[in-house]
Amino acid sequence: MTLNVEVVSPERVQYSGEARVVICRTTEGELAFLTDHAPLIGALGIGEVRIGQESGEDEVAAVHGGFVEVRNNKVVILSDVAELKSQIDVNRAQEAKKRAQSALQADPDDEDAKAALRRAEVRLEVSSD
């Protein structure tokens, strides 16, 4: 018995597979889902989603906001910013972070730069562990 996991972003399905356990951070705190978890809908905070795959290897995704729905051993993670660890380009994220920081120094109210900084930080956090 395994969990069927999907990480879905607006532009495509990022990840789809079987897993033993899924750990994610909701706005209230960390949650782990095993098989036969009760149906749940949760709002995700900024952070990582850890998918404990059958093979024993963990897949990690950077998620900024979004939602998780658990039902009938199916875990669906919906997020407008969802990226798998393997997809993250660390150098690019670092560069983006620097660029966003300098943009913010020039204009502290720059919403685009703030969002970019946020995304870069989550990416770096996920790829560093």
Next chain:
Amino acid sequence: MPGGEERTLRRRIKSVESTKKITRAMELISASRIVKAQQKVAAARPYAEQITEVIGNLAAAGAGSGQPLLTPRENVTNVGVIVLAADRGLAGGYNSAVIRKAEQALGAAEGEGHGTQLFAVGRKALSYFRYRGREIDAEHTGFTDSPSYENARKIAEDVVSRFEAGDLDRVDLAYTEFVSVAIQRPKLVRFIPLEPEELADDDDSSDGPDAEYEYEPGPDAILERLLPRYVESRLFAALLEAAASEHAARQKAMKAATDNATELIKKLDRQMNRARQDSITTEIIEIASGAEALNQMGDDSGNTSGDYFTERDATPYDSQRSESRSTP
């Protein structure tokens, strides 16, 4: 002057041929982009379906009362209209059809005495409304042939914040639905407030009212975060469909243009050939009648020069041409 018409036709054929090359290239480019755009529409579907399902479940659990995005307002004073057109033309009736829908929406709202705000997406919508002196409240251009989620997010955020601030009481969306490569349908839909039936329907069909969910945090708090995402995802879906429709419309228009050019070239070719033959015929007649005139002159003036002309008559026309032309 003989040959003049022929030369003009030759020039026209050349110009039609180069136009044909361009329209043919555009046709092929659009054809390949339709496929990509369709894939994007399909790839965006799981997210939209999931988010609709989750909202349906939340609504079934009784959340959602008092959510401004779900509550139609009793007194509508200002109506927003979003129009999704293309950045470029040469797409047949694509732009004008969707702009007409937007005009309808604006006209209807103004007819009921509401104020209107216009959100123009795509350069063609912008230039159309600007030319007609209509005030444009927000413009978004440069991405209509391949929109990203980020584009949808920006537009939705702007619209939702105006709605929540009370500057808008209703927002309509004019876009082009992609039915198939052959059929695209301009559509006008209610964008905000969302219609709760539409959400509930989706849920009932899939798995009935099993709303025994735990919520973390509470259903209302989740719904409050979820609804703006849902609005974004709906706009994103509309943008993607519009992009696919744009490419399909352009492909069709460019195919028609290419076919037309082929047809025109054929026609002009025929005309040119006839003109060429005409001018040759005219030339031959000129030569023949010129020679005839000289012949008669020779007959009149006796034998001495008569020999000369009979001798010349035996030579082919070509060698005679320059001489006979100069004769009056």
